[in-house]
Amino acid sequence: MTDAIVGLDIGTSSIRVAIGEIIDENTIEIMGLAKRPSSGVRNGSIVNIEAAIAAIKETIEAAEQNAGYEVFSCVTAIGGSQIESYNSHGLAAVSNKNQPNREINQADKDRALESATATLIPLDREFLHVIPRDYTVDGTSGIKDPIHMIGVRLETDVHIVTASKTAIQNVFSCVSRAGYELDKVWLKTLAQVQAVAHEDEIDMGSIIVDLGAGTTDVLVLVDGAPVCSLSIPVGGNLVTNDISIVLGIPISAAEKIKIESGCCYLPSLETIREVVIPGVGGRPPEMSSQDELCQIIQPRMEEIFSLVRSEIVHKTDLQRLSGNIILTGGGAQMQGVVELAQNVFGTTAVRLGIPESLGGIEEEYRRPEFATVIGLIQSQKKQVKTLEKGFRKSSSSSGNKTNFIKNLLKKLF
Ligand SMILES: Nc1ncnc2c1ncn2[C@@H]1O[C@H](COP(=O)(O)OP(=O)(O)OP(=O)(O)O)[C@@H](O)[C@H]1O
Numbered sequence: 001m002t003d004a005i006v007g008l009d010i011g012t013s014s015i016r017v018a019i020g021e022i023i024d025e026n027t028i029e030i031m032g033l034a035k036r037p038s039s040g041v042r043n044g045s046i047v048n049i050e051a052a053i054a055a056i057k058e059t060i061e062a063a064e065q066n067a068g069y070e071v072f073s074c075v076t077a078i079g080g081s082q083i084e085s086y087n088s089h090g091l092a093a094v095s096n097k098n099q100p101n102r103e104i105n106q107a108d109k110d111r112a113l114e115s116a117t118a119t120l121i122p123l124d125r126e127f128l129h130v131i132p133r134d135y136t137v138d139g140t141s142g143i144k145d146p147i148h149m150i151g152v153r154l155e156t157d158v159h160i161v162t163a164s165k166t167a168i169q170n171v172f173s174c175v176s177r178a179g180y181e182l183d184k185v186w187l188k189t190l191a192q193v194q195a196v197a198h199e200d201e202i203d204m205g206s207i208i209v210d211l212g213a214g215t216t217d218v219l220v221l222v223d224g225a226p227v228c229s230l231s232i233p234v235g236g237n238l239v240t241n242d243i244s245i246v247l248g249i250p251i252s253a254a255e256k257i258k259i260e261s262g263c264c265y266l267p268s269l270e271t272i273r274e275v276v277i278p279g280v281g282g283r284p285p286e287m288s289s290q291d292e293l294c295q296i297i298q299p300r301m302e303e304i305f306s307l308v309r310s311e312i313v314h315k316t317d318l319q320r321l322s323g324n325i326i327l328t329g330g331g332a333q334m335q336g337v338v339e340l341a342q343n344v345f346g347t348t349a350v351r352l353g354i355p356e357s358l359g360g361i362e363e364e365y366r367r368p369e370f371a372t373v374i375g376l377i378q379s380q381k382k383q384v385k386t387l388e389k390g391f392r393k394s395s396s397s398s399g400n401k402t403n404f405i406k407n408l409l410k411k412l413f
């Protein structure tokens with residue numbers, strides 16, 4: 001069997017695994033996929049290690065069977081409240097009296113990035129990504145790669161994503177106790193960018209919105225790079241809860257009705273089907289209709305999008321966003337979601353984030369709910385191509401500053 005990259009998405013409601021076979025330097029084909037109910041995960045965070053291990057094991061084994069491939073290692077992603085992000089600025093001197101007119105090299109870039117991370121972060125957090133947004137050479141900004149340019153002073157603007165140390169440790173512990181090596185942990189939405197966003201959208205300024213079960217994660221991209229990552233602790237589970245309470249039915253029945261008949265924007269309902277509400281405790285079933293169901297779902301989905309909008313308005317410069325709002329995650333599969341988002345954000349530039357075609361079992365993975373696993377495979381593939389070696393778990397807790405910076409730079413986007 002040839003080389004493969006395995007993506008693992010540990011979600012609040014589902015765990016997903018995709019296996020991508022590396023065909024050649026530029027081609028990867030998805031040849032195995034599995035989705036199983038999650039366990040031990042609340043609002044995107046692992047809260048019960050034993051339950052999570054069992055669910056991870058079961059899903060990876062199902063993907064192994066589906067692909068006919070034995071999994072040894074994988075890459076995964078985290079999001080939710082475990083993530084924080086901020087923008088920083090780094091600086092490195094390039095030329096000096098002894099070496100005037102020196103060309104900028106990789107070591108100068110690394111020093112500039114290192115200086116951007118010289119801010120203190122709390123002891124309970126660690127760097128997940130340090131993403132250079134752009135470089136400035138002697139006052140000229142907007143440079144994507146300064147290598148071989150001649151200059152005295154190199155500056156860089158970076159986007160830094162940190163994660164809770166215990167969250168990362170829990171993920172490593174679960175995957176290794178399930179019997180697999182974990183090669184890297186990505187930010188969920190950053191992985192999704194690779195699967196669903198087009199280059200021109202990233203350059204023009206776009207927003208990825210991952211509508212999960214427990215959280216709604218957002219990544220804002222401006223001028224080709226991330227500028228803001230945030231998470232709102234509400235998701236599709238709240239919608240299911242609302243249905244359960246209003247209709248007086250169990251959560252499992254509410255979830256089934258939502259998936260089969262749910263719509264979150266009344267004008268998107270072209271024909272209105274009847275919906276059977278199961279009876280509870282011997283009560284006979286009742287009849288309802290999709291428009292009545294929509295009246296329960298729409299206010300909650302509207303609230304989620306409004307929260308996202310107000311966070312983005314608060315944290316970013318809207319003038320710089322002329323690309324698209326891209327909706328991913330299971331919640332993006334609900335009827336009317338694009339139209340509702342268009343309405344709330346006041347723009348027609350909203351679309352579904354369906355993973356691009358990579359070959360293999362396309363009809364299975366080309367759905368918004370698989371954006372993370374497919375994006376993980378693509379992100380890892382891109383990183384393997386761009387780094388000489390090593391993207392394995394770092395021992396940044398060792399306290400060795402030199403190793404720490406080396407490990408940090410290995411993790412660059
Ligand atoms: N066809 C569908 N119509 C409506 N809602 C759907 C559909 N498919 C999935 N969902 C909803 O999407 C949510 C699950 O999305 P997803 O699987 O992306 O979440 P997750 O990754 O498990 O959770 P999180 O990312 O929050 O940790 C659930 O609330 C589910 O009801």
Ligand SMILES: [Mg+2]
Nearest residue numbers: 011012212329
């Ligand atoms: Mg998810």
